[in-house]
Amino acid sequence: MGPDGLALEQSLLDFASEHGIAMVGPNSTGLVTVRSGLAMSMTSVLTEGEPIVPGGLAVIAQSGAIGSTVVERARLAGVGISHIVSTGNQRDMDIPDFVAFFAEHPDVATVALYVESIRDGALFSQAVERLHAAGKRLVAYLGGRTDAGEQAAASHTGKIVGRGALELGLLRALGVTVVDDPDDLWVLGAVRTTTTSFPRRWGMVAYSGGMAVLATEQLASAGVVFPALSQQTFEKVKERSPQFVAAHNPLDVGPGSMPRDFRSYLSAVAADPAVEALCVPFPMGARGWNQQSVDDVLRVMDESGKPFVVLWYGGYALRPYIEQLRARGVLVAEKPSDLGRLVRALLGPERTTAGEAAVADHRTAGSPSAKGGAAALQRLAEQGVDVVAMRVLGDDPAAVAKAAAELGYPVVLKIGDEDVAHRTELGLVAVGLRSEDAVVSALGVMRERAGKEGVQGTRQWLLQAMATGGVELVLTVRNAGRLGVFGSIGLGGAAVEVLRDVESVPLPCDEETLRRALSRLRTADLFFGFRGSDPVDLGWVHHTLHRMADLLHTARLREIEVNPALVGGGGGVVVDALFVPDISG
The missing domain is CATH 3.40.50.261 (Succinyl-CoA synthetase domains)
Structure with missing residues (x-):
């Protein structure tokens, strides 16, 4: 030094x-x-x-x-x-x-x-x-x-x-x-592979249902995709499997497959053209199956030429068998959390995009029974929720233009029918309209587009003041039956589908519980005053979630989603909402 x-x-x-x-x-x-x-x-x-x-x-x-x-x-x-x-x-x-x-x-x-x-x-x-x-x-x-x-x-x-x-x-x-x-x-x-990129489309074969669940959750969070098995693979699996086995991916064949039939299931899934790598999750050994498990994996790996990953969650007695697999270049994780971390490193931080694999949409908008538009916003306003200033209008261009002048420019014009859930995707929303000519022109374009998209019946048009400032949030309340009613919050707009960064709390709750939930979000800094901006008004969010929960009960709804709500340091406004009715009876 x-x-x-x-x-x-x-x-x-x-x-x-x-x-x-x-x-x-x-x-x-x-x-x-x-x-x-x-x-x-x-x-x-x-x-x-x-x-x-x-x-x-x-x-x-x-x-x-x-x-x-x-x-x-x-x-x-x-x-x-x-x-x-x-x-x-x-x-x-x-x-x-x-x-x-x-x-x-x-x-x-x-x-x-x-x-x-x-x-x-x-x-x-x-x-x-x-x-x-x-x-x-x-x-x-x-x-x-x-x-x-x-x-x-x-x-x-x-x-x-x-x-x-x-x-x-x-x-x-x-x-x-x-x-x-x-x-x-x-x-x-210790893993044997000659490529720097590892495949993302995996199959899984397990004889323990619990191990299959542990492995699937870790792999899915690491970016692994489980493609559907082909009809040919399905038929091979059903040749030997008992009736209760569902031939889908991941495949749980139950302990009855050991030791005689497990290798045939492995071979069938490994041969599927959609499967590029295989995960085999084993529990702590039972009935002397450990060596058989090693032999099955190594033989099918050699036959298929595809990489194998094993999760073997047990104890010290498994060490000799794990060493055999590692000596042949098989990646072995000894804990579920290790599996997720190792595979995340193998695949890298990249994510599978929607173009590469279908991603299930769990949002309210994905429900075929979802209702939105003007009616949903009006019900929320009646419940004491702050909704952006708006007018509900018919097809008359003059009336729409007059209402826009009364609201004050700029304005947003969108179709207000409750059955049209995906307005943006259909091109039935126009934002930032700053003059009578712009409003009338946008109405004409969207009327024609609605006809082409098959929107039936008498149309409503929703005219809203252009809300600006604050953070775009998604707020959801859901009736989970005996589990209770829950509120969820995260970044709104399209970000909710991309980031999937949402936290949930049981309702009713206090503001401190809500604050702690927000702090768990990956995007938490945006809610608490990022780079000198005002923190999100937590009291407004708390009040709005509870008013939504009240409406959920009185209107016999299963779910309400607000997306977006624009929330700043001194309150917020709801811009759009969807309702899912409770059809359980």
């Missing part, structure tokens, strides 16, 4: 340069080549416990302690290691030098990297591209990607503060598998 430390470090560099020596460090625990037994290192992993088993995983770490720990935990799990590299201060040899070297090394299949700072983006990119071109993968944990982490890394390895997010972007752009837990370096490092 300080001028004397820099001078001492420079003297090492000068001496190495003079004599043609490549230098690792300083501040490094050294180098290990496992297969040859060459250990120029002071790492404690060499002197504690069992010998390191040779394998295909090379470990590079800027922190010698982290690198040693990753190797030790991999060794305990039976994962083989090829090399251990501690880069330290990287004054001469840098991470790209070792990544490029391992690209050409026959003993290395995957490189696991703990990195706190990337000094030269171009050199790093070239090395990673060489590794990928050789059919090998880089799995990386980036230390110092957050503000607090960067400060710690700056004092440890001299990281330049403010670059963490940029380094993370570089890793992801290069197709590097970025993990959120250092343990995942060796867990994912």
Whole structure:
């Protein structure tokens, strides 16, 4: 540290340069080549416990302690290691030098990297591209990607503060598998695959219904899509399965399939052209089925050529069987939460878009019985809810123009019929109209469009003052039967379908319960005064949800959705709403 430390470090560099020596460090625990037994290192992993088993995983770490720990935990799990590299201060040899070297090394299949700072983006990119071109993968944990982490890394390895997010972007752009837990370096490092991108369309076969539920929830949250099985697959499954088995994906065939029929179900799903990878969730072993389970997975994996992922949720007795799977390159998660985190790292932060897979719409607007328009807003206003100023009109252009002048420009014009739930999608909403000519023209266009879209009967038109300011919210109240009545809140408009960031509270509730629910949203900062804006009026939201709940009861409704409500620091207004009647009787 300080001028004397820099001078001492420079003297090492000068001496190495003079004599043609490549230098690792300083501040490094050294180098290990496992297969040859060459250990120029002071790492404690060499002197504690069992010998390191040779394998295909090379470990590079800027922190010698982290690198040693990753190797030790991999060794305990039976994962083989090829090399251990501690880069330290990287004054001469840098991470790209070792990544490029391992690209050409026959003993290395995957490189696991703990990195706190990337000094030269171009050199790093070239090395990673060489590794990928050789059919090998880089799995990386980036230390110092957050503000607090960067400060710690700056004092440890001299990281330049403010670059963490940029380094993370570089890793992801290069197709590097970025993990959120250092343990995942060796867990994912043991997976055999020659591609940097992992498929998202998965099948699942389970003989425990509970395990299927645990695995499905974790995988779906990680971005996995479960395509429908083909008719041919359905017929293969039904050849052997009992009547109670529903041949859909995920597939739960029950414990009666073990040990005789489970492999045939695996083969049928693996052969389905829509399935690109398979997850097999196993419970703690029963009736001596553990070895049979391993044999079934490995045989079908070899036959299909598709990647397999196993969730095996049990205890220490499963260790020998898990080691067999890992030795063959199968990704094994030992806890449901591990499964979600590992697969999220494999797939990356990208999400499956609507164009790639149909996404179920659980919003009120998705119900065929939903009613909206002018009638819904009028009922809310009668219930004491603040609704944007509006007029309900017929087809007369002169009357519409007169009402617009009375409301004051700008205005919004939309079809007001209660049976038309998706006005925006049908092009039956016009916003920001600032003159009589604009209002009359918009009415003419939408009248013609409504006819083409098959909107029947006498039409109503809803004219509203143009509400501005505040935050767009979606507010929903739902009667969940014996569970009770619940209110939900999140960002409104189209954002609710994209972000799916909504929190729910039982009603009635106090304002503090509502505040805590809002604070759990990923977008919470927008509600509490982001960048100097006014916090959302929590009292208004609280009042509105409870008035909606009252209407739910008196009008015999199952659900009410307000989307959007525009809410600022001093109240808000409801702009649009939908009702779903309670048809349970």
